[in-house]
Amino acid sequence: MEILDVLRNGDHRLTRRMAAWDSAWARQVLPPVEEAVEHTKLWWAAAVIMAAAGGRRGRKAAATGITAVALGELLSNGVAKQLVERRRPPKEWIPHDDVEERPDSSSFPSGHTAAAVAFTAAVALSWPWAGAACAVPTVAVALERVHSGAHYPSDVAAGAVIGLAAAALVRRAPRLLVHRLACP
Template sequence: MVTQRVAFRIPPSVGKVLSAVEETAESTKLWCGAAAAMASLGGWRGRKAAVNGLAALVLAQLISNGLCKQVADRPRPPKEWFPHDEVDDRPDSSSFPSGHTAAAVAFTAAAAPAWPAAATACALPTAMVALERVQSGSHYPTDVAAGAAIGLASAWLTRRSLGLILRRWLI
């Protein structure tokens, strides 16, 4: 099983780094901090990237946690599959989809067109959050893949709708 292989192949030292990044991303703290840095350091481009990223993040959270987790009541992977005690700290909500991954991917993908360099800097923590969700025992790989798809769709919808709104204001 892929979930077990990920959990057993990641060395404990790497697992600790992944957990630290995920903890920073908990409750969207990492992405709000990234948005604040973008807005303060990036001029108009940074402000646009921050607004796009945060709007997409909110939409991804609403879809993944507000809708999908309520409809899909998938249990978390079995605790005995994991060689560490992190599995005891996972949430009780549905495993499907990964809301953390949805938020991370949404923020990064929505910010990228406005400020590619800043979004590139967000890509590594985004990937680390996604990997950590499987490594920690919180999600199956398919949960993370679905979260990533929700994040990409949210970024696309956000950029499209914000563009339409701004065009109407400017005309």
């Protein structure tokens, strides 16, 4: 049990430190990032731009990105949050006003991070340049989720793992389906 206590204490210390991060950049950038990713608005907008301007490659990247977001949200919000009940970080750890706008659902895992990583990883597999561009807001989402007091860093890490798994499944699913149909 000692190793779990060490991990939990580190998670709590990092949460307090990130939530207390007070910089002009954090105050100006992170709240609009949170608003942009609410209900996956940012990822839908990116997909529309890729599909409209990126030709065949852009349409493929957009389709795989949105499919990965759907799967990432299903795995994180529809499955993992139902299995793991974890309280959000205590309000007294968060020294700014964002703490009042936290969801009531389980803290574990971060669904916003799962969706962001799923989209970015799936897009990167189809169109590396666009994936690299999407990585910037994805990192901002991960930072914002802890800074706002909505999640512990371990929740964000778990969301990232779920997002990567969703992207990999979306990438692999067509081949698995074709193989399954060809070899009954």
